[in-house]
Amino acid sequence: MTAKSSSRTTVRIPDALTVKELADLLRVSPVEVIKRLMTNGVMAGQNQTIDYDTAALVAVELGFEPELEAAAEPEPGTPLIEPEEEPDDPASLKPRPPVVTILGHVDHGKTSLLDAIRKTRVAAGEAGGITQHIGAYQVERDGQLITFIDTPGHAAFTAMRARGAQVTDIAVLVVAADDGVMPQTVEAINHAKAAGVPIIVAINKIDLPAANPDRVKQQLTEYGIVVEEYGGDTVCVPVSAATGQGIGDLLEAINLVAEISELKANPNRPGSGVVIEAELDPHRGPIATVLVQRGTLRQGDAVVVGETSGKVRAMLDDTGKRVKEAGPSTPVVILGLEDVPEAGDRLRVVADEKVARQIVEERKRQREAQEQTQHARVNLDTLFNEISAGKLKELIIILKTDVRGTAEAIKGALERLSTPEVKIRIIHAATGPVTDNDVMLAEASNGIIIGFNTRVEPGAKKRAEAVGVEIRTYNIIYQLLEDIEKALQGMLEPVYKTVVDGHAEVRAVFKSSRVGQIAGCYVTDGVVRRGSLARVLRGKEEVWKGRCEGLKRFQDDVREVQAGYECGIVISGFDKFQVGDVIEFYHEERVS
Numbered sequence: 001m002t003a004k005s006s007s008r009t010t011v012r013i014p015d016a017l018t019v020k021e022l023a024d025l026l027r028v029s030p031v032e033v034i035k036r037l038m039t040n041g042v043m044a045g046q047n048q049t050i051d052y053d054t055a056a057l058v059a060v061e062l063g064f065e066p067e068l069e070a071a072a073e074p075e076p077g078t079p080l081i082e083p084e085e086e087p088d089d090p091a092s093l094k095p096r097p098p099v100v101t102i103l104g105h106v107d108h109g110k111t112s113l114l115d116a117i118r119k120t121r122v123a124a125g126e127a128g129g130i131t132q133h134i135g136a137y138q139v140e141r142d143g144q145l146i147t148f149i150d151t152p153g154h155a156a157f158t159a160m161r162a163r164g165a166q167v168t169d170i171a172v173l174v175v176a177a178d179d180g181v182m183p184q185t186v187e188a189i190n191h192a193k194a195a196g197v198p199i200i201v202a203i204n205k206i207d208l209p210a211a212n213p214d215r216v217k218q219q220l221t222e223y224g225i226v227v228e229e230y231g232g233d234t235v236c237v238p239v240s241a242a243t244g245q246g247i248g249d250l251l252e253a254i255n256l257v258a259e260i261s262e263l264k265a266n267p268n269r270p271g272s273g274v275v276i277e278a279e280l281d282p283h284r285g286p287i288a289t290v291l292v293q294r295g296t297l298r299q300g301d302a303v304v305v306g307e308t309s310g311k312v313r314a315m316l317d318d319t320g321k322r323v324k325e326a327g328p329s330t331p332v333v334i335l336g337l338e339d340v341p342e343a344g345d346r347l348r349v350v351a352d353e354k355v356a357r358q359i360v361e362e363r364k365r366q367r368e369a370q371e372q373t374q375h376a377r378v379n380l381d382t383l384f385n386e387i388s389a390g391k392l393k394e395l396i397i398i399l400k401t402d403v404r405g406t407a408e409a410i411k412g413a414l415e416r417l418s419t420p421e422v423k424i425r426i427i428h429a430a431t432g433p434v435t436d437n438d439v440m441l442a443e444a445s446n447g448i449i450i451g452f453n454t455r456v457e458p459g460a461k462k463r464a465e466a467v468g469v470e471i472r473t474y475n476i477i478y479q480l481l482e483d484i485e486k487a488l489q490g491m492l493e494p495v496y497k498t499v500v501d502g503h504a505e506v507r508a509v510f511k512s513s514r515v516g517q518i519a520g521c522y523v524t525d526g527v528v529r530r531g532s533l534a535r536v537l538r539g540k541e542e543v544w545k546g547r548c549e550g551l552k553r554f555q556d557d558v559r560e561v562q563a564g565y566e567c568g569i570v571i572s573g574f575d576k577f578q579v580g581d582v583i584e585f586y587h588e589e590r591v592s
């Protein structure tokens with residue numbers, strides 16, 4: 001019998017309610033509900049609150065078809081817990097300022113350029129005149145605001161991305177007109193491309209007699225950056241951070257690219273954003289610069305930031321002025337956190353401080369649990385499995401070699417190994433050892449690193465091991481190519497054994513318009529994890545094999561659920577659950 005039989009009466013159940021309220025809804029006595037709960041392993045008194053999943057189990061047993069009652073529309077501006085992924089109604093989106101990061105080779109003038117841009121607003125007569133360094137600032141040009149991230153360089157840019165936080169909309173690539181394209185210019189180009197952000201070229205130091213902007217433009221074409229003058233679509237602006245020449249043009253170019261990118265966000269929702277930098281101030285406690293990305297952050301909001309929480313006691317803008325609220329693309333310093341968060345941590349507004357602390361506790365627990373399982377990153381041994389499962393369409397490679405000629409040759413040869421199933425994409429090829437930056441890029445892009453006739457810096461090796469990025473080194477080209485080819489065809493595939501992690505018993509089946517079927521389950525032994533391999537057993541027969549696509553406790557998405565708890569489970573491609581089915585969770589372990 002499943003919960004889907006047509007004779008059942010639908011009952012709408014809120015996401016949390018007391019046992020008594022549930023009894024009223026189901027028109028039975030509270031004692032009846034308590035008895036049913038007990039047989040399902042839940043001990044609860046009549047005034048105790050239970051979650052939807054638990055209530056639904058009882059409803060099904062009593063012949064109802066449970067349905068989650070949609071939460072009431074919140075009052076505008078009321079902070080609430082909501083999943084970050086929830087999309088905005090397109091009609092609610094409003095234009096927002098672009099967020100710009102300045103990248104480029106050492107000494108080409110990134111810091112000077114940021115200073116010169118900052119000065120334009122002092123010149124424009126801004127009150128106070130002095131800008132605080134808070135990690136980001138805004139300037140206005142032709143009535144449009146532009147937000148600059150004040151930490152130049154792609155190391156910071158990619159470190160953020162490796163932590164899953166994409167803050168930059170536009171990258172300004174600074175190239176010194178006298179020096180031309182240098183190794184870190186190329187690295188910056190590839191980091192920006194990997195992040196998929198448009199590039200604007202600022203040819204700096206044009207005040208110098210040795211300046212040769214044409215040579216720079218020419219050199220850039222070798223790296224796929226073709227400026228407009230040469231028939232390409234990259235905007236290029238000659239500037240001098242020293243004299244201020246061209247800074248206005250650069251700002252106009254940014255506005256132009258921003259307009260084409262149609263950057264938008266919904267300001268009318270609880271604020272969320274990313275930490276740009278944070279520190280412990282001896283007088284004010286933990287302070288963090290946050291770039292608001294969606295919604296509006298307000299003084300008094302309860303927030304969760306990475307693994308800390310608090311209440312926004314005060315907010316300051318980039319001139320040090322107190323502000324009460326901050327909308328999309330606005331950088332603000334917030335005071336009132338319990339601890340110092342990390343750059344790249346996400347901030348979310350939640351209902352109140354108690355909820356905030358609960359979420360932090362849960363996050364810490366989940367992280368600890370995750371630390372015990374290996375990072376699921378791409379590596380050559382498991383490549384074929386990923387391809388077969390349709391999970392990988394592209395193998396991303398970062399290639400480091402001893403000399404430039406080899407880099408080009410290997411790049412070409414590797415790209416030719418692409419198959420209809422998997423494209424090989426080399427997002428960065430350069431000479432020199434494998435560095436920390438390369439590992440960060442691989443981490444952010446889910447790629448692997450190949451070193452040819454080159455060494456791996458100790459720091460890079462340590463980081464790669466910690467984050468699970470694969471580095472392979474070779475001295476013979478054909479061996480390198482053969483390994484990749486074998487990996488693509490699954491011939492490198494080692495032998496695996498199946499290890500069972502846990503079982504969950506299906507106790508109710510719910511329909512969801514979004515994901516198909518959700519199995520209301522009880523974890524009988526072990527642990528079940530989101531993303532894990534799973535097979536559905538009916539008696540002794542295996543009726544389906546797939547992946548656990550969704551795992552919920554109450555209304556929250558969770559990474560794992562231990563034995564003795566209820567949860568909602570979605571298995572990829574399967575919508576024929578029956579009450580009594582057992583879902584077996586397992587993983588493949590390599591046999592050495």
Ligand SMILES: Nc1nc2c(ncn2[C@@H]2O[C@H](COP(=O)(O)OP(=O)(O)OP(=O)(O)O)[C@@H](O)[C@H]2O)c(=O)[nH]1
Nearest residue numbers: 105106107108109110111112113204205240241242
């Ligand atoms: N003549 C001239 N010198 C400049 C210009 N921009 C920067 N410089 C000089 O170039 C040097 C490097 O500038 P920075 O702004 O520190 O360069 P950077 O790219 O931030 O360097 P790192 O932070 O070390 O990566 C400094 O001595 C600046 O004074 C310019 O437009 N013209």
